[in-house]
Amino acid sequence: MQFDRELLKGSIALLILKLLSERDMYGYEIIQESVRRSQDAFEFKEGTLYPALHQLHKRGYLRSEWRTGENGKQRKYYSLTAAGRKAARRSEQEWFSFTKVVNAILSKASS
Amino acid sequence: MHLDRIVSRVILLARLPGNKRRCEVEKELRSHLDDLAEEARSQGYDDEAAARIVRMRFGEPEEVAAGFASVYAPERLAKRILQSAILVAASTMAAVVVIGTVQSIAAICTATSIVSTLRDIHLELFGFAAIAAGYCSLYAGERLFPTSPVRALLPSVTVGLWLAAVFGWLIPQHAALPLTAFTCAASGRLLQRVPIPFVWFVGTALPLLVAWALFGRLISGWQFPWLVWLGLTISCKALREIVRLFERLFIEDFA
Numbered sequence: 001m002q003f004d005r006e007l008l009k010g011s012i013a014l015l016i017l018k019l020l021s022e023r024d025m026y027g028y029e030i031i032q033e034s035v036r037r038s039q040d041a042f043e044f045k046e047g048t049l050y051p052a053l054h055q056l057h058k059r060g061y062l063r064s065e066w067r068t069g070e071n072g073k074q075r076k077y078y079s080l081t082a083a084g085r086k087a088a089r090r091s092e093q094e095w096f097s098f099t100k101v102v103n104a105i106l107s108k109a110s111s
Numbered sequence: 112m113h114l115d116r117i118v119s120r121v122i123l124l125a126r127l128p129g130n131k132r133r134c135e136v137e138k139e140l141r142s143h144l145d146d147l148a149e150e151a152r153s154q155g156y157d158d159e160a161a162a163r164i165v166r167m168r169f170g171e172p173e174e175v176a177a178g179f180a181s182v183y184a185p186e187r188l189a190k191r192i193l194q195s196a197i198l199v200a201a202s203t204m205a206a207v208v209v210i211g212t213v214q215s216i217a218a219i220c221t222a223t224s225i226v227s228t229l230r231d232i233h234l235e236l237f238g239f240a241a242i243a244a245g246y247c248s249l250y251a252g253e254r255l256f257p258t259s260p261v262r263a264l265l266p267s268v269t270v271g272l273w274l275a276a277v278f279g280w281l282i283p284q285h286a287a288l289p290l291t292a293f294t295c296a297a298s299g300r301l302l303q304r305v306p307i308p309f310v311w312f313v314g315t316a317l318p319l320l321v322a323w324a325l326f327g328r329l330i331s332g333w334q335f336p337w338l339v340w341l342g343l344t345i346s347c348k349a350l351r352e353i354v355r356l357f358e359r360l361f362i363e364d365f366a
Contacts, residue, residue, distance in 0.1 A: 026142075027139065027142075027143050028142070028143050028146040028147070045168070045169065045170025045171070045174065045175075046143065046147070046168050046169050046170065047121070047140070047143075047169040047170040047171075047172070047174065047175035047178075048170055048174060048175060048178055050136070050139065050140065050143075050175065050178070050179070051175065051178025051179045051181070051182050052178070054136075054179065054182050054183075055182045058182065073142065073145075074138070074142065075142055076135075076138075076139045076142070
């Protein structure tokens with residue numbers, strides 16, 4: 001499904017923080033995991049993930065390191081910092097509160 | 112589009128500050144594109160189809176580059192301000208050294224005390240800063256508006272007006288000296304771009320002649336006006352070399 005670009009832009013940081021709160025991942029893996037969990041419904045231009053990752057890294061929410069995989073390929077893994085964990089919790093709460101309010105408005109409007 | 116070309120386009124347009132960061136982003140994006148291509152090939156697509164899928168899934172390089180440019184904009188700006196400050200400081204130092212040397216040689220040749228030639232040094236210091244400001248503001252204009260010579264003058268005009276206000280307030284009786292030096296340096300730089308040898312000498316001479324006609328003597332050393340011109344002209348030549356060195360050192364960040 002194609003979602004509105006602005007809607008995706010606003011939620012990409014939350015998705016990154018949430019996924020990385022579970023384990024360290026590299027960019028391609030983050031995309032794969034998002035697609036898998038959304039059952040292929042979540043599609044966005046994959047290149048745009050990287051500026052978002054770098055933005056979070058600059059804010060001090062992520063740290064990164066190059067690791068060599070079993071196939072000898074080097075990948076840049078991202079993990080959450082303490083500030084990133086806090087931001088992940090805050091963003092998640094914000095998201096749930098926001099969707100609750102929007103849902104309440106939408107359900108009132110449709111009833 | 113070949114994978115390398117996608118990455119190079121992103122790197123070119125993203126204007127990332129620092130070579131190390133550029134290399135790292137390049138490696139990271141390249142790794143992602145390789146993974147995408149590998150996935151497509153494992154699904155049975157040939158190289159051409161795989162490249163199409165990669166391009167489609169990755170998105171337009173311009174869009175990705177714009178994202179990076181926006182993330183690193185504050186860092187790029189800070190770096191640019193620091194580099195510009197270095198250029199202005201180096202240019203001011205060069206003007207001090209060149210004009211100081213010319214004055215000292217003139218003092219020795221005319222058997223005058225060097226100390227007496229430094230009588231107006233406090234005023235000359237404004238002049239040295241004005242030379243650097245005139246030359247560098249025009250250079251900044253050339254970099255900001257490479258295709259429009261008229262718009263390239265805007266930074267010089269703006270800086271010139273600000274300096275006129277500041278000098279008019281700080282040294283109202285002597286503001287003409289640094290403002291003339293500013294104009295000489297800016298017009299010297301302007302004419303250095305004309306592909307006729309030595310024509311830029313006119314650029315440093317003309318504002319001096321106008322100032323002479325309007326205000327008479329601007330400084331105690333004015334009894335040798337050609338020496339003032341010589342000092343300004345050699346300064347412009349030195350500043351040209353400094354700008355070239357600056358471009359060699361920082362051109363990637365200014366691209």
